Amino acid sequence: MQPTCWTRWSVYEYMKHRFVCTGEVPDERELLEELPDIDKSELIEGMAEFRLILGDWPIAGSDKPCEVR
Template sequence: MGKQTRPSRPTRRQKEEMKARKLKPNTWLVVQDTPTKMELVSKSGLKKTCHSAGSLMQPSCWTRWSVYEYMKHRFVCTGQVPDERELLEELRDIDQSELIEGMTEFRLILGNWPIVGSDKSCDFR
Protein backbone atom coordinates (compact mmCIF):
# COMPACT_ATOMS: atom_id res chain seq x y z
CA MET A 1 0.00 0.00 0.00
CA GLY A 2 0.97 3.63 -0.19
CA LYS A 3 1.60 6.05 -2.96
CA GLN A 4 2.96 4.73 -6.24
CA THR A 5 4.86 6.95 -8.64
CA ARG A 6 3.85 5.25 -11.87
CA PRO A 7 1.24 2.67 -12.90
CA SER A 8 2.10 -0.91 -11.97
CA ARG A 9 0.53 -4.32 -12.28
CA PRO A 10 -1.98 -5.11 -9.53
CA THR A 11 -1.10 -7.36 -6.60
CA ARG A 12 -3.16 -10.44 -5.77
CA ARG A 13 -5.20 -8.47 -3.20
CA GLN A 14 -5.83 -5.68 -5.71
CA LYS A 15 -6.83 -8.22 -8.39
CA GLU A 16 -9.34 -9.78 -6.01
CA GLU A 17 -10.80 -6.37 -5.23
CA MET A 18 -11.09 -5.57 -8.95
CA LYS A 19 -12.78 -8.92 -9.66
CA ALA A 20 -15.27 -8.22 -6.86
CA ARG A 21 -16.19 -5.03 -8.72
CA LYS A 22 -16.49 -6.85 -12.07
CA LEU A 23 -13.31 -5.39 -13.58
CA LYS A 24 -10.79 -7.48 -15.52
CA PRO A 25 -7.48 -7.09 -13.62
CA ASN A 26 -5.39 -7.82 -16.72
CA THR A 27 -6.70 -4.65 -18.41
CA TRP A 28 -5.93 -2.24 -15.53
CA LEU A 29 -2.80 -0.80 -13.89
CA VAL A 30 -2.70 0.59 -10.34
CA VAL A 31 -1.66 4.24 -10.06
CA GLN A 32 -2.26 4.70 -6.34
CA ASP A 33 -3.50 2.46 -3.55
CA THR A 34 -4.20 3.82 -0.09
CA PRO A 35 -6.54 2.56 2.66
CA THR A 36 -9.21 4.99 1.45
CA LYS A 37 -8.71 5.00 -2.33
CA MET A 38 -7.42 2.88 -5.22
CA GLU A 39 -6.78 4.74 -8.46
CA LEU A 40 -6.56 2.71 -11.68
CA VAL A 41 -5.79 3.48 -15.30
CA SER A 42 -6.66 1.19 -18.22
CA LYS A 43 -3.76 -0.29 -20.14
CA SER A 44 -5.10 1.40 -23.27
CA GLY A 45 -4.81 4.70 -21.37
CA LEU A 46 -8.27 5.90 -22.33
CA LYS A 47 -10.00 5.46 -19.00
CA LYS A 48 -9.13 6.30 -15.43
CA THR A 49 -11.04 4.92 -12.46
CA CYS A 50 -11.05 5.84 -8.79
CA HIS A 51 -12.35 3.68 -5.96
CA SER A 52 -13.23 4.99 -2.53
CA ALA A 53 -13.49 2.51 0.30
CA GLY A 54 -17.00 1.09 0.46
CA SER A 55 -18.19 2.25 -2.97
CA LEU A 56 -18.11 0.81 -6.45
CA MET A 57 -15.41 1.91 -8.87
CA GLN A 58 -16.74 4.43 -11.34
CA PRO A 59 -15.04 6.12 -14.29
CA SER A 60 -14.01 9.63 -13.40
CA CYS A 61 -10.85 11.34 -14.51
CA TRP A 62 -10.78 11.72 -18.31
CA THR A 63 -7.57 13.39 -19.49
CA ARG A 64 -6.46 15.47 -22.47
CA TRP A 65 -4.97 12.28 -23.89
CA SER A 66 -8.39 10.63 -23.79
CA VAL A 67 -9.68 13.52 -25.89
CA TYR A 68 -6.73 13.33 -28.27
CA GLU A 69 -7.06 9.54 -28.72
CA TYR A 70 -10.83 9.77 -29.28
CA MET A 71 -10.37 12.53 -31.87
CA LYS A 72 -7.55 10.64 -33.60
CA HIS A 73 -9.56 7.41 -33.74
CA ARG A 74 -12.64 9.20 -35.08
CA PHE A 75 -10.60 11.08 -37.70
CA VAL A 76 -8.78 7.96 -38.91
CA CYS A 77 -11.99 5.91 -39.13
CA THR A 78 -14.30 8.52 -40.67
CA GLY A 79 -12.15 11.38 -41.96
CA GLN A 80 -14.17 13.74 -39.77
CA VAL A 81 -13.04 15.69 -36.74
CA PRO A 82 -15.49 15.49 -33.83
CA ASP A 83 -16.79 18.78 -32.49
CA GLU A 84 -16.91 19.85 -28.86
CA ARG A 85 -20.54 18.74 -28.47
CA GLU A 86 -19.70 15.18 -29.54
CA LEU A 87 -16.68 15.08 -27.23
CA LEU A 88 -18.79 16.21 -24.27
CA GLU A 89 -21.32 13.46 -25.03
CA GLU A 90 -18.62 10.78 -25.17
CA LEU A 91 -16.51 12.02 -22.23
CA ARG A 92 -19.32 13.24 -19.98
CA ASP A 93 -17.49 14.19 -16.78
CA ILE A 94 -14.34 15.66 -18.34
CA ASP A 95 -12.87 18.87 -16.97
CA GLN A 96 -13.22 21.75 -19.45
CA SER A 97 -9.49 22.55 -19.35
CA GLU A 98 -8.61 18.91 -20.16
CA LEU A 99 -11.06 19.00 -23.08
CA ILE A 100 -9.51 22.18 -24.51
CA GLU A 101 -5.95 20.86 -24.06
CA GLY A 102 -6.82 17.61 -25.85
CA MET A 103 -8.47 19.42 -28.75
CA THR A 104 -5.49 21.78 -29.01
CA GLU A 105 -3.02 18.88 -29.04
CA PHE A 106 -4.97 17.14 -31.80
CA ARG A 107 -5.06 20.30 -33.93
CA LEU A 108 -1.31 20.85 -33.40
CA ILE A 109 -0.51 17.36 -34.64
CA LEU A 110 -2.81 17.42 -37.68
CA GLY A 111 -2.20 21.05 -38.61
CA ASN A 112 -3.72 21.92 -42.00
CA TRP A 113 -4.86 18.41 -42.91
CA PRO A 114 -8.12 18.74 -44.89
CA ILE A 115 -11.40 17.52 -43.41
CA VAL A 116 -13.49 15.21 -45.60
CA GLY A 117 -16.58 16.89 -47.08
CA SER A 118 -15.53 20.38 -46.03
CA ASP A 119 -13.40 23.23 -47.26
CA LYS A 120 -12.00 23.61 -43.72
CA SER A 121 -8.83 22.11 -42.25
CA CYS A 122 -8.20 20.79 -38.72
CA ASP A 123 -6.49 24.08 -37.97
CA PHE A 124 -9.81 25.93 -38.52
CA ARG A 125 -11.31 27.35 -35.30
Protein backbone atom coordinates in the same frame (compact mmCIF):
# COMPACT_ATOMS: atom_id res chain seq x y z
CA MET B 1 -16.90 16.69 -6.68
CA GLN B 2 -15.61 13.31 -7.84
CA PRO B 3 -12.41 13.20 -9.83
CA THR B 4 -12.78 12.13 -13.43
CA CYS B 5 -10.64 9.58 -15.23
CA TRP B 6 -10.80 11.52 -18.51
CA THR B 7 -7.74 13.53 -19.49
CA ARG B 8 -6.56 15.58 -22.47
CA TRP B 9 -5.11 12.35 -23.85
CA SER B 10 -8.54 10.71 -23.71
CA VAL B 11 -9.80 13.58 -25.86
CA TYR B 12 -6.85 13.36 -28.23
CA GLU B 13 -7.18 9.58 -28.66
CA TYR B 14 -10.93 9.75 -29.23
CA MET B 15 -10.49 12.51 -31.82
CA LYS B 16 -7.67 10.62 -33.54
CA HIS B 17 -9.66 7.38 -33.70
CA ARG B 18 -12.76 9.16 -35.01
CA PHE B 19 -10.75 11.04 -37.65
CA VAL B 20 -8.91 7.93 -38.87
CA CYS B 21 -12.15 5.93 -39.10
CA THR B 22 -14.38 8.58 -40.68
CA GLY B 23 -12.24 11.45 -41.95
CA GLU B 24 -14.31 13.76 -39.73
CA VAL B 25 -13.26 15.71 -36.66
CA PRO B 26 -15.70 15.40 -33.74
CA ASP B 27 -17.08 18.62 -32.30
CA GLU B 28 -17.18 19.65 -28.66
CA ARG B 29 -20.75 18.38 -28.23
CA GLU B 30 -19.79 14.88 -29.35
CA LEU B 31 -16.72 14.89 -27.11
CA LEU B 32 -18.81 15.86 -24.09
CA GLU B 33 -21.24 13.02 -24.86
CA GLU B 34 -18.41 10.49 -25.16
CA LEU B 35 -16.34 11.77 -22.23
CA PRO B 36 -18.86 12.76 -19.57
CA ASP B 37 -17.65 14.78 -16.59
CA ILE B 38 -14.37 15.74 -18.24
CA ASP B 39 -12.79 18.89 -16.86
CA LYS B 40 -13.21 21.79 -19.31
CA SER B 41 -9.48 22.58 -19.29
CA GLU B 42 -8.64 18.95 -20.15
CA LEU B 43 -11.17 19.04 -23.00
CA ILE B 44 -9.69 22.25 -24.41
CA GLU B 45 -6.10 20.98 -24.10
CA GLY B 46 -6.96 17.67 -25.80
CA MET B 47 -8.67 19.43 -28.69
CA ALA B 48 -5.72 21.80 -29.06
CA GLU B 49 -3.23 18.91 -29.05
CA PHE B 50 -5.18 17.10 -31.77
CA ARG B 51 -5.34 20.21 -33.95
CA LEU B 52 -1.62 20.81 -33.42
CA ILE B 53 -0.78 17.29 -34.60
CA LEU B 54 -3.32 17.27 -37.44
CA GLY B 55 -2.12 20.64 -38.72
CA ASP B 56 -3.07 21.34 -42.32
CA TRP B 57 -4.45 17.89 -43.09
CA PRO B 58 -7.70 18.38 -45.05
CA ILE B 59 -10.97 17.37 -43.42
CA ALA B 60 -13.59 15.24 -45.20
CA GLY B 61 -16.23 17.38 -46.85
CA SER B 62 -14.23 20.57 -46.48
CA ASP B 63 -11.47 22.39 -48.28
CA LYS B 64 -10.28 23.87 -44.98
CA PRO B 65 -7.62 22.40 -42.68
CA CYS B 66 -8.52 21.38 -39.13
CA GLU B 67 -7.13 24.50 -37.47
CA VAL B 68 -9.47 26.76 -39.47
CA ARG B 69 -12.66 24.98 -38.38
